[in-house]
Amino acid sequence: MNKPWSGLGVYTVAFLIFLYLPALLLLLFSINDAIYVAFPIEGFTFQWYREAMAHENMLRALGNSIRVGACVAIVSTCLGLLAAQALTRYRIAGARTIMVFLSIPLVIPLLILGISLLVILTQMGVELSLLTIGLGHVVITIPVSLFVLMSRLEGFDRSIEEAALDLGETRWMTFWRVTFPVALPGIVASLLLTFTLSFDEFLLAFFLAGDQLTLPIYIWSQLRFPAKLPGVLALASMIIVATFLLVFLAEWIRRAGRRGRKW
Incomplete structure (x- = not known):
């Protein structure tokens, strides 16, 4: 009886090691005292x-x-909520066809999507900038926002809204006082997840940035210089930690909201 489970356990451990070991090694080498990536570790330093935090271009890319x-988080969450x-x-x-249509950006390779958006925007005479990056990111984050918010609103008792309307509330005040508090955990989770996806995204930003820098583009540009590798590892480590924390927080808020707990 225990053999299938023991096999499943070994597979699970092996899968988790395969998934997270590169990130853990990156964190380890980011505090290595040597400028090259190799064992043994010579020492630890920050x-x-x-x-990395002292470079003007890096700070500009981070701000962008x-x-x-x-x-992107605000726009995609608003559209996803609607x-x-x-x-x-x-x-x-x-409705199912609409859902499939809205999900298409999640299955199209980002390389193809980036080239397509670049061609369309170029033909329209739109100058590449942070705005075009945001446009590309909204395309891929709206489906994420939609799925998060639908999972929150599907179990909502619509009779509560009807009761509020019967008592004389306007549709706007009904939404603000009744629907919005119920949807709030999903809204916050959507904001965090879409922000994380946009912040980490590289391919679309690379095609649509023009002469602008985002943090992933800055990191990629530094990989050409071997002496900059330790700084790149440090920046990548900060992104990994920040992404993990934001995703964990978003999922915790979403689950707490579904259980009806305060968060």
């Missing part, structure tokens, strides 16, 4: 973090990534 990520409201509230003909 010098590479200090040097934060601004783009924040704008779509989730429509798909969960009303019986729309072809």
